Amino acid sequence: MLDLLIRGARIVDGTGNPWWPGDVGVRGDRIVEVGDLRAAAARRVLDAAGAVVAPGFIDLHTHADFTLPCYPRAAAMVRQGVTTQLVGNCGFSPFPVVPQRLDLLRAYAAFVDAGLSWDWRDAAGYAAALERLPLACNVALQVGHGAVRIAVMGFDDRPPSAAELDAMRRLVAGAFEEGVFALSTGLIYVPGSYARTDELVALAEVAARYGGFYSSHVRGEGDTLVGAIEEAEVGRRAGVPVQLSHHKASGRRNWGRVAQTLAMVDRARAAGQDVLADQYPYTAGSTTLAATVPAWAMQGGLDALLARLADPPTRERIRTEMAGGGAPGEREFEPEAIMISALPPGPDSACEGMMLTEIAAARGEEPVDAALGLLERHRGAVQMVVFSMSEDDVRCVMRHPAVAIASDGWTLAPEAGGRPHPRSYGTYARVLGRYVREEGVLRLEEAVRKMTSLPARRLGRRDLGLIRPGCAADLVVFDPDRVADLATFQEPHRFCAGVSHVVVGGQLVIEDGRDTGARAGRVLRRA
Secondary structure (H helix, E strand, O other): OOOOEEEEEOOOOOOOOOOOEEEEEEEEOOOEEEEOOOOOEEEEEEOOOOOEEEEEEOOOOOOOHHHOOOOOOHHHOOOOOEEEEEEEOOOOOOOOHHHHHHHHHHHOOOOOOOOOOOOOOHHHHHHHHHOOOOOOOEOOOOOHHHHHHHHHHHOOOOOOOOOHHHHHHHHHHHHHOOOOOOOEOOEEEEHHOOOOHHHHHHHHHHHHHHOEEEEEOOOOOOOOHHHHOOOOOOHHHOOOOOOEEOOOOOOOOOOHHHHHHHHHHHHHHOOOOOEEEEOOOOOOEEEHHHOOOOOHHHOHHHHHHHHHHOOOHHHHHHHHHOOOOOOOOOOOOOOHHEEEEOOOOOHHHOOOEEEEHHHHHHHHHHHHHHHHHHHHHOOOOOOOEOOOOOOOOOHHHHHHOOOEEOOOEOOOOHHHOOOOOHHHHHHHHHHHHHHHOOOOOOOHHHHHHHHHHHHHHHHHHOOOOOOOOOOOOOEEEEEEOOEEEEEOOOOOOOOOEEEEEEEEEEEEEEEEEEEEOOHHHHHHOOO
């Protein structure tokens, strides 16, 4: 007797091979039969005639570790078919926590922190906190280099001493002992930007020792993109697989350079290096507004930045550097491309959804002064959306066989408010609807492979991302003719269309488009 039988579907199995008609049988948390199961008996039967059944989508790049405690159902993602998400990206993770530097860590992550309790110290403590929640999808952890550096060195802009490097290596090793999958870096963010390549290699060697991988938001995505991709030599030197985060080229003058960087990926792979990348299907990114401030101004952390802004000569120096476009190798300040997406409640709430140039014009200010004022009044907890990429580049990256689909979002629900990037609600549905059905950029089967078996390979999990007996019963059922993203930049809190059922560990968490409340999600641990 099967526990669940999905009958009459178009099976897209995650390999990239053509779909075929058939049935999928589930017992417990595993797929046990695939094929013609008309004679099978089951406690529950789903009629999927005309629909696609695929492995549950695996999101390799989210920041949901800072929002899951508030939104454990992960509604925005699960309703798209996401059944597993990898958190701890871009160097940001809510551990390790050193009590005397907790304030620095909290300020570092303030722009994504939905209200964490911070009552843990390490990966094990954080995982235990997650396991007490009614999770709808699985969660895999990474340890963030930024968090590790804060725990040992705060926001000091210098190489670590031998003792400090040993301390960081111990923290990374401890996180891997507790089951994290990877070490992540955010080399465009302070304090990650203060690290030199040798420091990254030394820490990545720890990841290699434990069979993990190295994921990186590279040091620059604009004028310095090519050099930043070259720094992925960290993987070669440390002997560790590399995941290049949200691959893109930012800034109009850099459009088209993704062809060069993807060729670099091809050469590295041909030479035997294990390199993959991921991508979200939008021409705009999103991060903290503080990322536009010169790196030197962030030395010492957020309080130090605020003190510098309160000092007129230092503020003018910051202002001048930002207005000049930013220092080489740092994020460019392009006010005409920046939309304020979220900030704490208060008199500036009306700024949500406005371009920075509009805010400045309404206040009779220069855009750089408007940006610094927002950062100052809200202690850095300001999110922005940046419209900086080319649609042709998005398609080019998407077609590359070594690029997975990933959101770079976080778990949200409509009650969260603000105008966050719509990728949290629409990434997977947008690829399936726009880039597969409407534009033909990808075949359906190839798109599903990029959402399932390709990211599962990076996690080293052969039991995820495929429809075959013995694999985890993480499944999504969707209508290929209706699936579509409905979230926009002005109305981002809109669930996608066309996804009817989502199964996690054999349990229906979405049934006919509605949350069942099943506590099916688990914290996955690296084997």
